[in-house]
Amino acid sequence: MKSESESVDGSALALNVVRIAGRISATPEERTLPSGDSVWTFRLVVARPEGHAGRQRVDTLECAVWGGRVRKQVTSWQVGDIVEVSGSLRRRFFATGTGRASRVEVEVAAGKMLKRATVRRAADR
Numbered sequence: 001m002k003s004e005s006e007s008v009d010g011s012a013l014a015l016n017v018v019r020i021a022g023r024i025s026a027t028p029e030e031r032t033l034p035s036g037d038s039v040w041t042f043r044l045v046v047a048r049p050e051g052h053a054g055r056q057r058v059d060t061l062e063c064a065v066w067g068g069r070v071r072k073q074v075t076s077w078q079v080g081d082i083v084e085v086s087g088s089l090r091r092r093f094f095a096t097g098t099g100r101a102s103r104v105e106v107e108v109a110a111g112k113m114l115k116r117a118t119v120r121r122a123a124d125r
Helices: 070-074
Strands: 018-024 029-032 038-047 058-065 082-096 099-115
Touching: 018 099, 038 070, 058 070, 058 082, 070 099
Parallel strands: 058 099
Antiparallel strands: 018 038, 018 082, 029 038, 038 058, 082 099
């Protein structure tokens, strides 16, 4: 049986597919770019697996939503929600006040809510 990363003749293919689940760390926001395009951006905090080397316990990943059904979903996501997203890694170049810069981000093609953040009321504290 052929795996997703093999061609019909068995040679390896390059594959840029990511699937991650994590906690929303800041309210998703829509930005309009100088080109007129709009993009929704948010950050996911993702725990590293148990037993990994190093002291870092989590990674914070930038995510961008350019279109599709997931745009509508992102508008309802809140800080603390646990979500799963899938898409591709992209390196985006942009201008800054000091020159050109780049960033690697997850270009989200699909997403879903796994668990809504629990909201603590003032009376519960």
